[in-house]
Amino acid sequence: MVFCFNSWSVGGDEQENQSGDDKYFTAPSRLDSGQQGSASTSRNVDYMTSGVRNPNGISTTLRRFKLDELSEATENFDESTKIGAGGFGSVHLGIIKRSEHPYDDIQVQRQWQTEVDFLGQIEHPNLVKLIGCCSEEHGNESHWLLVYEYMPNRSLDYHLSGRSNTPLPWNTRLKIAQDAAIGLKYLHEGKGPGGQFIFRDFKPSNVLLDKDWNAKLSDCGFVREGPHDGRSHVSTLAVGTKGYAAPEYVQTGRLTFKSDVWSYGIFLVQLMTGRPPPAQKNSEIKHECMRWVCCCAGAGNSQRIIDPRLEGTYSKRSMDKISSVADKCLVKDHKSRPTMSEVLEMVNEAIALQHSP
Numbered sequence: 623m624v625f626c627f628n629s630w631s632v633g634g635d636e637q638e639n640q641s642g643d644d645k646y647f648t649a650p651s652r653l654d655s656g657q658q659g660s661a662s663t664s665r666n667v668d669y670m671t672s673g674v675r676n677p678n679g680i681s682t683t684l685r686r687f688k689l690d691e692l693s694e695a696t697e698n699f700d701e702s703t704k705i706g707a708g709g710f711g712s713v714h715l716g717i718i719k720r721s722e723h724p725y726d727d728i729q730v731q732r733q734w735q736t737e738v739d740f741l742g743q744i745e746h747p748n749l750v751k752l753i754g755c756c757s758e759e760h761g762n763e764s765h766w767l768l769v770y771e772y773m774p775n776r777s778l779d780y781h782l783s784g785r786s787n788t789p790l791p792w793n794t795r796l797k798i799a800q801d802a803a804i805g806l807k808y809l810h811e812g813k814g815p816g817g818q819f820i821f822r823d824f825k826p827s828n829v830l831l832d833k834d835w836n837a838k839l840s841d842c843g844f845v846r847e848g849p850h851d852g853r854s855h856v857s858t859l860a861v862g863t864k865g866y867a868a869p870e871y872v873q874t875g876r877l878t879f880k881s882d883v884w885s886y887g888i889f890l891v892q893l894m895t896g897r898p899p900p901a902q903k904n905s906e907i908k909h910e911c912m913r914w915v916c917c918c919a920g921a922g923n924s925q926r927i928i929d930p931r932l933e934g935t936y937s938k939r940s941m942d943k944i945s946s947v948a949d950k951c952l953v954k955d956h957k958s959r960p961t962m963s964e965v966l967e968m969v970n971e972a973i974a975l976q977h978s979p
Contacts, residue, residue: 687756748805775831792936801837818848824885865899880956887951896929940976
């Protein structure tokens with residue numbers, strides 16, 4: 623059984639490792655808040671901590687793991703099993719024994735519980751699957767872990783950042799863009815249980831890839847229920863990742879479905895260029911930089927900005943279409959941005975152009 627762990631512990635030293643009968647990932651740290659991990663054909667273990675002091679109990683069909691069980695599977699989280707790092711902890715590969723332990727109630731911290739509540743009730747081909755979790759107190763340390771399916775091809779960010787020896791061809795990037803758009807559309811339209819949701823932290827490092835290069839959204843600790851009862855937005859403290867969060871959300875705390883659309887536009891620019899968002903602190907300058915990238919591609923100057931590793935793998939018409947989609951997503955007035963349903967239609971058109979003679 624293959625697992626992925628993203629682990630957090632409060633009050634303890636950082637350690638990591640691997641063992642058992644089934645592979646998984648895990649990561650411990652001394653952070654005060656946490657999020658998830660990743661995986662594919664088997665399972666993932668993600669372990670996180672949260673600074674919230676009032677945990678709530680919930681009923682779920684998820685399997686509850688013991689900390690000793692996960693520690694044994696990773697040889698006490700040995701450094702040799704560390705395969706990466708997430709926003710709140712390191713990620714480890716290991717093995718865990720199969721068992722027939724019954725599922726039961728789980729006491730979790732509020733933000734950690736967000737992932738349990740959200741992924742525990744929602745299942746979709748483009749959302750990482752949550753298998754189970756663990757919540758235990760050991761002395762002065764609190765441990766919270768999530769167990770996810772294993773995603774062997776890691777994150778999109780891993781490949782775009784140059785850490786992978788094999789660059790992603792344009793066909794694969796288009797498929798990833800399509801999968802991610804389908805996942806966001808599913809959340810926004812509320813087709814599953816629980817209503818409509820805003821992802822809030824969409825970025826390449828939160829897009830995980832299975833053995834067949836299918837993309838799934840992960841790290842759902844910031845997911846927020848969307849506005850309802852006729853409201854246009856949700857007012858909340860701005861969270862997420864600098865460079866990907868929509869400017870109106872950062873400046874006012876007003877969160878809408880179009881906030882995710884902005885982040886998706888940044889994501890498309892990164893697919894085209896292979897580069898992260900510009901580091902400028904001034905949001906106006908950053909916005910103009912991203913629009914400039916789209917304009918270059920759309921005006922036939924793609925050689926100035928397109929990832930050189932894509933040479934010979936893309937159709938100019940397909941690239942131009944994606945740059946046009948990104949440009950529409952990055953309109954400053956959030957009301958003028960397309961919906962994710964409209965975005966998906968345009969991405970599908972780009973895929974058709976890529977394969978047309």
